[in-house]
Amino acid sequence: MELKVQGRIKVINDLQTWDSGFSKREFVITTQEQYPQDVKFEAIKDKAAQLDTLNVGDDIEVSFNLRGNEYNGKYYVNLQAWKLAKSGAPAAAAPAPTAPDTTLEPMTEAEDDLPF
Numbered sequence: 001m002e003l004k005v006q007g008r009i010k011v012i013n014d015l016q017t018w019d020s021g022f023s024k025r026e027f028v029i030t031t032q033e034q035y036p037q038d039v040k041f042e043a044i045k046d047k048a049a050q051l052d053t054l055n056v057g058d059d060i061e062v063s064f065n066l067r068g069n070e071y072n073g074k075y076y077v078n079l080q081a082w083k084l085a086k087s088g089a090p091a092a093a094a095p096a097p098t099a100p101d102t103t104l105e106p107m108t109e110a111e112d113d114l115p116f
Helices: 045-053
Strands: 003-012 023-031 038-044 059-071 074-086
Touching (some): 003 038, 038 045
Parallel strands (some): 038 074
Antiparallel strands (some): 003 023, 059 074
């Protein structure tokens, strides 16, 4: 199952590395919907390099996997980003259509050609 979300980058943290060779980089995006949410993702290993070309304020689409695990009786959920793609600026709302002109002009006898 492929999960995606679009938003604007709010925070990009520094790369974290461990002695085992594992590395990850966390970032936060703000969704652009009626009730915006700040969502934290992590990019692990070689996927972290994708963040090098992005900046705070960029609009992106994140493809991610949902990961969960248990540790010492506590449960954790991580959103692991595997693809980051810049998206264009959100489309501006289309202008509302203008209401048709509803003012009526009186008809002349010549225009009134109805048979009844």
